[in-house]
Amino acid sequence: MTSEEEIxxxxxxxxxxxxxxxxxxxxxxxxxxxxxxxxxxxxxxxxQEEIARRFEENECFLADLMKSTTILQxxxxxxxxxxxxxxxxxxxxxxxxxxxxxNDTHDLGKNIAACRLQIAGFKVIDLGRDLxxxxxxxxxxxxxxxxxxxxxxxxxxxxxxxxxxxxxxxxGYRENVKIMVSGAPVTQEYADRIxxxxxxxxxxxxxxTAENFINQKN
Numbered sequence: 001m002t003s004e005e006e007i008x009x010x011x012x013x014x015x016x017x018x019x020x021x022x023x024x025x026x027x028x029x030x031x032x033x034x035x036x037x038x039x040x041x042x043x044x045x046x047x048q049e050e051i052a053r054r055f056e057e058n059e060c061f062l063a064d065l066m067k068s069t070t071i072l073q074x075x076x077x078x079x080x081x082x083x084x085x086x087x088x089x090x091x092x093x094x095x096x097x098x099x100x101x102x103n104d105t106h107d108l109g110k111n112i113a114a115c116r117l118q119i120a121g122f123k124v125i126d127l128g129r130d131l132x133x134x135x136x137x138x139x140x141x142x143x144x145x146x147x148x149x150x151x152x153x154x155x156x157x158x159x160x161x162x163x164x165x166x167x168x169x170x171x172g173y174r175e176n177v178k179i180m181v182s183g184a185p186v187t188q189e190y191a192d193r194i195x196x197x198x199x200x201x202x203x204x205x206x207x208x209t210a211e212n213f214i215n216q217k218n
Contacts, residue, residue, distance in 0.1 A: 004035055008043045015047035018067045023075055031082045040079065041119050048072050048112070049204065066108060073115050092123040094146035094214055097139050099127035101160035106153035109182065113149060113203040120207045122147075133163045141173050146217075147210050149200075152183040161186070162194040178213040180206060 007029050014022030030040050051068040054060040098114050100107055107129040118124045125143050127136060140148050148168075152158040161181050168174040180198040181191050191199035197213070200206045 002029060002033070004033075004039065007033075007035070008039065011040070011043055012047045015044065015068065015071060016050060018064060018071065020071050020074070023071055024078065027075060027078055027082070031086070037079060037083060041076075044072060044075055045116065045119060048116075052112075052202075069108060069112050069115070073111065076115055076119055093121045093210075095123045095125060095143050096147040096149055096210060097125045097127060097136070097143055097145040098149040099131045099136055099139075099151075100129040101136070101150060101152045101157050101164070102130060102132050104152050104154060104157045104160075104183075105129050106151075109153075109203065110149075110151055113182075113206040116203040116207050117149070117210060120211070122210060133160055133167055136164055137167045137171060137173075140168065140177055141171060145177055147213055148177050148179045149206055149210075150179070150181055152181075152186060154183075155185040158183060158185050158190070161190075161196065165195045180209050182206070 007026050011023060011026035011030075014026060027040065048068055051060065051065055055062065055065045096117050098110060098117070100110055110126075110129065114124050114126045125139060125145065127139055136148070136150060139145075148164070150161060150164060152161055165174070165179060168177065168179075178197045180200050181194075181196045182200045186199060188199045198209045200209050
């Protein structure tokens with residue numbers, strides 16, 4: 001009988017090699033043996049973080065990072081479906097609305113963060129990319145989001161981040177939501193200047209910050 005460690009090892013190796021079928025086979029094996037899903041999710045995160053590290057260190061290509069993100073998203077969906085089929089209920093944390101601002105089509109980092117937040121137990125509403133300020137704000141209010149994560153990857157579009165904060169104030173919802181901002185040109189100084197609650201650089205920081213937000217309320 002294949003042990004937990006062996007399956008996790010197979011999962012990690014397949015993920016690092018961008019072997020999509022190998023990852024899914026490992027997930028199938030895991031659920032066939034009724035092992036707990038948390039270890040599986042943590043191993044997926046560990047593998048994806050290693051891919052991200054390699055990309056930062058120029059040890060792999062952008063295509064590898066993009067492929068790993070797709071595998072992470074599909075794996076998370078598969079695990080969620082298997083948990084539902086087996087009657088395993090995951091307790092959702094507060095709702096996070098996430099997206100990129102108008103005229104910004106860079107969504108790789110957003111996609112990773114959205115998936116990582118979902119794995120961490122948050123209910124994630126991924127609006128996508130290239131969104132009008134009003135779309136983001138209306139969705140935040142409609143979904144009664146506790147956290148809004150929004151990014152801008154260019155200096156030309158980052159002004160929309162300020163617009164979002166201001167419109168949430170106008171709509172009377174600013175006190176109900178924590179706002180984290182990110183993106184290549186964004187800094188902590190800019191986040192402070194526009195009145196955001198946090199600035200994050202990576203998906204890991206997004207999850208950590210979201211966890212800190214809900215712990216502050218408890």
